[in-house]
Amino acid sequence: MSSVPFHGRRAAIAFIFVTAVLDIVAMGIVIPVLPQLIEQFTGSNARAGEINGLFVALWALMQFVASPVIGSLSDRYGRRPVILLSTAGLACDYLLMALAPNLWWLALGRMIAGVTSASFTTVYAYMADITPQEGRARAYGLIGAAFSGGFVLGPLLGGVLGEISPRAPFWAAAVLSGLAFLYGLFILPESLPQERRMAFAWRRANPFGSLRLLRSHPELSGLAIVNFLLYFAHHVFSAVFVLYAGYRYGWSAWEVGVLLALVGVLDMLTQGVLVGRVVKRLGDRATMVVGLFGGALGIAVMGLAPTGMWFTLAMLPNALWGLAMPTLQSLMTQRVSESEQGQLQGTNMSVASIAGVVSPLFFGWIYAQSVGAAPALPTPGAPFLIASLVLLAAALLGWAVARQAGRHDGDGPAATTDSAAV
Template identity: 75%
Template structure:
């Protein structure tokens, strides 16, 4: 008998995807206006690049601390209560940032956002609960597509509202998070049956303890390193994308929002349409490696683009690295037990958060050192070129781990 693609009905899948999309819409709304607001408080684009990097690092540090705790709590108490508490916390946080009078208040807002946004680990664990292992990449692709859909609508809405008032997008984000909470409270079902739950343990829930799981298998360790490098490269966008687009190409918040919406739409197509078909034909490992190499080309083109049109066109090859994210997640879930899925997602998010602490500080400093008359690196796109080198290293390591995994699986089958 053919095993069903999903353990739960389509309704449960739709519920978690809508919840995830609403959360990302709320996050995406503030992206076009937060860096300009930081620039307004700090006084210059170069200093704003450094400060924005610090803010992203604060957010990631909170993710590093909170993600394994939240993942382990969801393994014990279920996914639904964790998601509800996090969306309510995000709503309160956006209200805080809407009234922030200075950089210190914005910094506090980013700290709270880092803690509450750690529920993304629970979203992935939820999808792991309701999908079979061989269809998990497809499920993660759907989650990625929901996130991308949120990033299509969010920046567009944020760009429009930002032209009216720099504070309006924060109020809109608070409203969207409130809607996500109400939607989840009345509609979202629980995905983790009581008999599949695991008792909470601080040994597993502390950030360093959670990382032990990633050392339990040689291939899991290699894939976690690929994950780290991917996240490190990706944070060039959160650190300098908005500032760079405004500085080099003169883009307004509305134009940047439109550009981010295009990026989200492309990733929506890649993860929602291409991933499932590509994995079915070529398998998780090959699709992951291809996505990493394609992303390397795209991000290098972004750093070399001579004008706004070239920068926009570079988003097309860059979007293909979205193929690597769900397939990498799928490969990792196949190396742990069903009761450890929440812990794995918490550990994965901790890895991404470590990269998120270091990477924005690094790319913010590179950006600051690449603009202005006395810049030691007199090319504004230097940060993107460095990110391309990091992603290339991730692609090469991913190819090596994939080849070793094929040989190991073949030997085990004999």
């Protein structure tokens, strides 16, 4: 494990939680207002859906390029400098978007945000450094809970500030990212000792070369496809949710912020409280599959919900989705060596980023075809129904991968004892 002493690990974990909350609050603040700002520039709800999907795709494209580079740099130079530089970059980027005079400047801001947000790969690698393998699902669940806590505060604050001005949330996000940088500058210890660092090589750091890691260990390729499908479905929210909620239910920025805060509360409870208990009872793999099936059910109900109340109630089964993400991360980290954790997280982020490029463009286009005077699709909930089918496919594949892993348990470098749990 890490050479960070016990008291240092406590400070490091505290920093990861605080930084995660501050960073996600900063990201969540702009969610209720960015699509509306785009709509002000375009003058069309349908057109705003397409542009917002394009912006999310640009953000993901930059993550695809930057994530393996950042992950490999953290394997070479340590986690601390990478996290600090990325956090400072986020603060500068939010200032740029607060001052953006047109869509081109907003697009540039989203691209820079994709690069700086790629530091989340290093956060997960940091936790792998300081956490034993058997505790990683719970540790990743706690990180997810911290992220969710940020999403509770962020959209609420963004909804309030958005009533003042669409630009105000961006200024607040810049301040919060700056605070995260200053906090880490004085608190964060390094987690990766010199003897466990790996030389930087472009053949591993480029986004396509990094994907070779997925073929080098049993089970990783199948889990990577599950990861791709999970993120593909998840981007339906970032691509169309705000516009959909206003179009179908007439919700304001404040109401959207409240609902996103509710999502954050449920996800925080799921990842912070349920993950550890369910994994202890069922194992990592079975917990992952249960989470994927629950998410598929919840998002299907969202697409069919005739009223805002039904949509809100659908958040309950959808919250089980939070069981899948940390257990999937845990299963993958157990299949590579300690010196490859940063590379793995960069590769995972690249896979997620590929989904992030194609998914928002796809769902933005689907949304544009399902609203307006003469929609080509029969219901504005079509994006959510399609996302539900994608998540159902992820659940079935996860179940199949779990069965195969049960037959080959012991082949990987760090096989776990819960392989037969499904």
